[in-house]
């Protein structure tokens with residue numbers, strides 16, 4: 001972004017405070033443009049003819065330093081790049097790294113479809129949503145355009161995830177694109193040998209294309225400038241991912257250099273960056289070591305500026321940390337981490353259903369809620385206002401107390417004696433030390449649940465309904 | 470690709486045990502499988518357990534492989550099997566230079582950082598005989614002039630790993646525990662094992678039994694354990710209390726006296742205990758203080774300031790622990806907290822220019838690291854936990870290494886091995902054959 005204060009953006013806005021953008025004032029809207037939580041087009045008056053010049057100017061000023069590139073079509077399309085800062089706490093990182101997993105054109109058909117399905121279906125619940133994989137990369141091993149096209153076709157029939165078509169042979173890429181032309185796939189790759197033909201294809205089909213120049217940033221930059229001069233800026237840069245030793249260190253340095261140059265204003269190289277952790281499989285010959293190193297490399301480049309990457313292992317012990325490190329780095333540090341303190345109904349609770357207590361820390365609340373919901377336990381769950389602190393820290397720090405629990409339940413208008421048959425509260429195992437206090441404070445019976453809410457189903461089977469005293 | 474076995478069946482089996490609550494078979498915290506009570510196992514159960522044990526040994530063997538042990542050799546000797554085939558070589562690309570002239574000429578350039586002008590303080594742990602101690606070597610942390618591994622300035626020292634040793638047996642994830650079963654009751658042997666077998670750079674002796682709620686071991690007895698550990702190993706050590714704010718100052722004081730002259734790291738001074746007493750113990754006996762705060766940059770500044778100004782701890786005797794939250798459990802805070810601290814230090818905030826230490830072991834608290842399977846019925850299979858645990862610890866540590874962390878407190882030997890290798894790779898001291906990636910697309914993997 002070329003400007004960084006709301007005042008600078010304000011100068012371009014209509015200044016009528018009409019409120020159509022959902023903000024009270026143009027100034028407030030300007031602030032939202034600067035922190036990128038609203039789009040310029042949300043101000044509909046700006047779209048009028050008389051503002052068209054200002055609109056264009058402001059659009060340029062607000063454009064992120066690193067270009068955004070879209071791959072795929074429809075709901076599953078991914079947007080990559082678009083970053084403005086080198087450190088996430090300075091704003092936030094935009095457009096999470098897109099994770100692609102490979103298939104290859106020499107795979108038997110049934111194995112290919114099964115693998116694609118696994119990639120498509122993998123999911124892991126986390127804080128109210130599922131973490132998922134994004135793309136399929138089709139590698140040409142056969143060197144046969146026909147075989148490659150067949151494989152691409154099979155993938156398209158199996159999934160609507162975005163594709164990366166991988167070959168250095170322009171004929172192969174063309175054959176794949178003929179099949180996938182409506183899918184806006186990412187081409188991989190143009191290099192210093194094939195760039196002219198690949199550029200022709202990318203421009204003809206109007207699809208994004210990766211430029212590959214292993215450990216040679218001068219050539220990478222000249223490829224990017226050449227492609228831009230030929231008319232396409234839908235570019236992704238691959239400076240090569242060397243999987244080990246000093247070469248890996250060089251790769252790390254290359255990523256840092258490209259992104260720093262881009263964010264500091266070198267437009268010629270301000271494109272999304274691709275990493276290929278898959279190269280770990282070229283040095284490790286057992287699957288666990290290779291998966292581990294692939295995950296390690298993927299994590300380095302998720303943290304340091306990789307925008308899209310190609311991996312091979314689809315073992316859960318590789319995918320889970322990959323998905324979580326991406327979530328870690330791309331979580332918006334500005335977003336609130338708590339849920340509304342309140343009573344939440346899980347399923348269809350009745351008078352016999354248990355009453356459970358937790359905190360309003362988002363990670364805690366969503367973990368507990370989804371553990372309960374996924375096991376179909378009907379119950380009442382209180383998110384007590386602990387200022388968004390988890391159970392153990394809130395007990396230690398005094399935000400989760402008997403008085404708070406009593407207040408939380410009463411504030412929601414719930415009466416344990418009248419609204420339940422059991423007059424019982426279940427506390428988290430990590431809040432066991434509050435048991436006596438909560439009994440005294442509320443006059444209800446207090447049971448201590450397991451330390452991890454993942455064990456609630458087993459615990460319920462043994463302990464619920466509570467035995468009469 | 471190698472065919473992989475799944476834990477699905479065993480997982481299901483576990484679930485059944487839990488539900489049916491089979492007499493004599495209990496599952497404690499998804500961590501331990503205890504088989505107790507009389508009577509023989511029925512054949513089906515024996516088979517199932519045999520299967521479980523075989524699977525676990527397979528996973529362990531794979532971990533062994535990561536640790537560099539020639540597992541396949543062992544297996545083929547034992548079972549008469551051949552080893553798996555190697556990767557097929559990668560084809561060469563025919564390079565034609567003809568068209569290169571047609572590319573627009575360009576020179577890539579990027580400036581070095583201009584506002585990192587304040588070096589991080591160097592802090593040395595351990596003392597050799599020439600300095601009044603008995604360590605074979607010392608370890609120096611800090612001294613950076615840039616973010617870790619950055620090209621802007623040479624990183625003067627590599628990262629170091631100190632492995633955890635406890636003064637009594639404690640509960641831990643099965644994948645971790647299986648490495649320490651034989652030394653669990655003997656901190657000195659435990660310390661030897663992590664140094665000799667697992668290549669630890671340092672040892673942390675945690676005096677947790679001193680907690681009044683655990684065993685209330687006296688400070689004097691705890692100091693004995695410190696002496697034993699100092700005898701057993703000759704690397705620099707860290708001494709940790711139990712975390713009890715009332716007892717820790719006394720325990721660390723006695724331990725500091727017992728280790729006088731060895732330049733240990735005393736863990737920790739924090740705002741919620743008598744940090745002044747711990748600081749004094751460090752100054753009087755030539756040690757270093759670990760300044761521990763909870764994910765809060767201003768609290769870190771405050772504590773460092775108090776240690777320096779109020780307690781007169783020299784600058785070369787402070788290391789910070791700004792708190793490690795595990796991957797998926799607050800690592801986003803921990804990462805940015807450390808990155809902000811390091812950047813602030815480099816840009817001139819003298820209250821934050823200290824090397825950092827991470828309790829990376831915290832990663833084992835994440836359910837993904839230790840639980841048999843996901844409690845979420847909609848989740849995809851989580852796969853074998855023997856592999857999930859170590860990588861959870863690795864990625865937690867790796868992320869923080871990139872944020873500026875210098876020293877890692879860790880537990881699992883495979884995690885230590887991989888983390889050391891990757892951090893030293895980024896540091897630039899690991900040699901390896903160059904891999905030709907120009908035609909990676911065609912690689913058979």
Ligand code: B12
Nearest residue numbers: 358364388389390391392393396397428449450453763764
């Ligand atoms: C992140 C963290 C913090 C963050 C908290 C951020 C936040 N928004 O919560 C910060 C930095 C603020 C923090 C501060 C402190 N912390 Co802290 N912190 C942690 C840490 C690293 C992770 C905690 C976490 O997020 N867990 C994940 C969440 C999801 O877990 P959870 O809320 O407990 O929920 C689980 C269970 O409780 C259960 N559950 C939840 N609800 C329910 C409901 C029912 C019915 C049931 C059955 C189960 C159940 O299932 C959930 C999923 O597993 C832990 C160490 C660790 N690795 O565990 C220390 C830890 C919790 N902190 C600790 C301490 C002492 C503190 C401080 C008091 C330190 C200090 N002296 O300042 C302060 C208190 C601050 C305050 N309360 O204001 C101690 C607690 C020791 C103890 N047992 O008393 C711990 C264990 C670290 C340690 N070993 O010393 N901390």
Ligand code: SF4
Nearest residue numbers: 017018019021026043
């Ligand atoms: S819609 Fe446009 S003109 Fe109206 S208040 Fe918002 S920014 Fe101002």
